[in-house]
Amino acid sequence: MKTKLLAAAAISLGIAAAAAAQEKTKVGFIYVGPVGDLGWTYEHDQGRLAVEEEFGDLVETVYQESVPEGADAERALTQMALGGADLIFTTSFGYMDPTINVAAKFPDVKFEHATGYKRAENVSTYSARFYEGRAVIGHIAGKMTKTNRIGYIASFPIPEVIRGINSAFIHARKANPDVEFSIVWVNTWFDPAKEGDAAQALVDQGVDVIMQHTDSTAPQAVAKDAGIYSFGQASDMATFAPEPRISSIIDDWAPYYIARVAAVMDGTWESTDTWDGIGPGMVEIGEMSEVIPAEVRADAQALSDSIAAGDYHPFTGPINYQDGSPWLGEGETADDGVLLGMNFYVEGLTGDVPN
């Protein structure tokens, strides 16, 4: 038995050695949640699988899931770099400093950090303009609500989330001037029970459309029971289509990951800062179900197309701050710096941004 085991080990070691000789490009991924969260991490892992699909034997991918931010992330990164990774994607904001630290020690390894702002010679950053997608579903929500009250389940008051609320609200108001937003902060990215409770609280308060910026499907289930509408978040959540889920925002990292791996392979990789939206396909609007009236669907599609083509910016003035003082003048668009650090509500939203 023991010799058999050893023999098997020796054989597989041999195979591993032979494989390494073929000069595969090794790509690592560090995930903040489990790949089975069906939300943020799940979509990044779909991107990883797309890379494997695209390059087949030319590439080897490795990943580590549920890596806490901080010391553990630094170790995981070092581990991958030592293990011979050529390119490593770190897929959460909290990995910013660890990524920079480890990158300094491994100048030959390329790093890609999601949603951060620190770069280096061998560190790129990338992020998605989810607010573009939220503009589109905000429009749909504004058209679909009958009670004129839209519920919004928010995670943490960080710029990313606040940007989404503002964008959705501006476009819901444009579609329906009487719209009010009820925002519930759950202070978690993923807690199905709590998200479900939050959705129920919103339903009890009379909202008839729910948007969420958290990862679980629990709000969809509540919306279904209450007979109201909801949108998929991060992943399509298509199992809840056609009702209550009438459309969704999908993070699609596959095109970017494939492009960056290709760049490493042909030696053209450079440190860049990417902030892509609907146009390049990093943000996708999930199928709009037939529950949405045809004309609303057409309008939403037109909105999505004009954003994709670069003809329209979701933050185009006139837009005022919450207190009514002007932020953007007529025709003026927000610059990326302000958007990246957005920590204020636009006019018409009630309540304060918690901090």
Place this chain on the structure above:
Amino acid sequence: MIRLERRPQASRLWAAATPLVAVALTMVAGSALFGFLGKDPFISIRTIFWDPLFGEFAWYYRGQLLVKAGPLILIAIGLSLGFRAGIWNIGAEGQYIVGAICGAGVGLAFYPAGFWFIFPLMIVAGAIGGFAWAMIPAVLKVWFNTNEILVSLLLVYVAEQLLASVSLGLLRNPDGAGFPGSRNLRQYEAASNAEIIAGTGIHWGVVTALLAVIFAYVLLSRHMLGYQIRLAGASPRAARFAGVRPNLLIVFCLGAGGALAGLAGLFEVSGPSGQISIDFNSGYGFTAIIVAFLGRLHPIGILLAGLLLALTFIGGEAAQANLGLPASAIQAFQGMLLFFLLAVDVLASYRIRLGSPEAA
């Protein structure tokens, strides 16, 4: 019929041998698990147990072992004092968080000054933070006889909310473009808990953990208070006759546990982790409870248990990254290791006998 017969005296031989037996059993069961998942069992086991210590990159992993084991040991030592006396502090995670917040807060208040006393002051603040957080269940227990398990556990959740709140508000990095999280203390030299010898992973937290082991050992074996702790745990009634003041013991045990957990948090936030962020805590406070019991609540045992658990964490990560084993398989594997360690522990105090009991 198999039955257990109590040994007149705990067997020293078995006490030393059981961990090895447990690890061996875990390797067998783990091999089956990994084989079932389609991975090579031999390589999986080697990656987890051998490579971090003696593999190609052991020079890096050995240091990381200390980084991971340091806070576990530090917290577990504090908890073990209470557990021995029958005082149940389940909320070390919360004390860890509050210690980190207080310590980091003091450091950041001085930013960007470079006084020599900033780091020592942070250490004091971290210990006081953890101590104060632990005093809540302690005082409530002394005054109202409120159950400390419940209060300390619920305060973990309160501390987590507090952590989110300061990451987004009070301690948020003003130069951080609106993102949550504090300044990185590692980039602020006066407040940084840097490695004492570069590349070894040894930072002040690791040193403090070792000191705590020694201190606890002396306290428990040589000191009157240690005797009282042991007595209170073994026989509360006898302890009262022997003049032990239960309230003092509650305050001491919870306070010491809290202070050490707070210190662990401070050393982590100013060193390996570097910053206060929403998800700063990663379960050390709960894992340390396991460490304390695996070490049989004995300081030396805790030292070894902390290192063993750290090894499975580090090796488990390597198995994920190198072999593609899912994190869940590693978690289940660690669970099995704990089961086996706990199960074979019985051999130290009991003999396994076959057949029916002999006539007495």
Place this chain on the structure above:
Amino acid sequence: MDLSVINPAVLAASLMVAATPILLAAIGELVVEKSGVLNLGVEGMMIIGAVSGYAVSVNTGSVFLGFVGAVVGGAMLALVFGVLTQVLLSNQVASGLALTLFGLGLSALIGESYLMVRPPPVGDLSLGPLADIPGLGKMLFRHDVIVYLSLALVGGVWAFLRYSRWGLILRAVGESHDAAHALGYKVIRVRLAAIAFGGACAGLGGAYLSLIRVPQWTEGMTAGAGWIALAIVVFSSWKPVWVLVGAYLFGGVAVLQLNLQAAGVEVPVEYLSMSPYLITILVLIIMSTGRGRSALNAPADLGRPFHAPA
């Protein structure tokens, strides 16, 4: 603070649903602790229940069988703990924590193939005209079966402990295993049965999340509910009715704070998020001011290992 925006009947209905998983797990753990055993592995048993219930119901197409699967799954995992602590005399605190670790890992392994699958739908129990009573109807009579089952379980456990012979034996074992043993009761068997029952209840609570509340399987979906259940048992000072009060109080505050936010009442979110925990502590303090009450109610042999003298 304007509380008129909150409709109490609606709030009550929501809190009953929100509290059900915790209530189920807590009433099971209460029985375990009454028998003198402290099982900290509730979270692990809940999540195993969540995944096994989900897997069974997807494969059989029956929600009922799913809940049966959850009960069996939870009980089986609990028996691992039972064998460790009762037969091999391992430390209960450590074994319970290890159980949680193991349960979380194992559930994710089992659940991998069920990620994108949808469970069969659950119909509400129709209580006919009762459901149409204004106010009260919505509050009390429009829930799913499990909500009522959880209430029935609380009543059942209360009656069992108070009036039945077996309940008496269980309590005796928890109060003094040596005395119970001397009287000829099978201490270990009683405790194993209690542990299995606790696991079954926790499993049911987990499956309530994965099959009804969410309904979908996702890793780590119990998100700490098991710990709250443990806290509720202590809070109740080991009385079934108080478990109900505790679970509904906790669920109620949790739901209320979200409702206050949804209604736009201006209270800082961070204080609201802490409120369920703080209020539970506060109520406990008030309850424990009757000096020594909670301590007196704890089963005397809670957490102590039992080994029959030969």
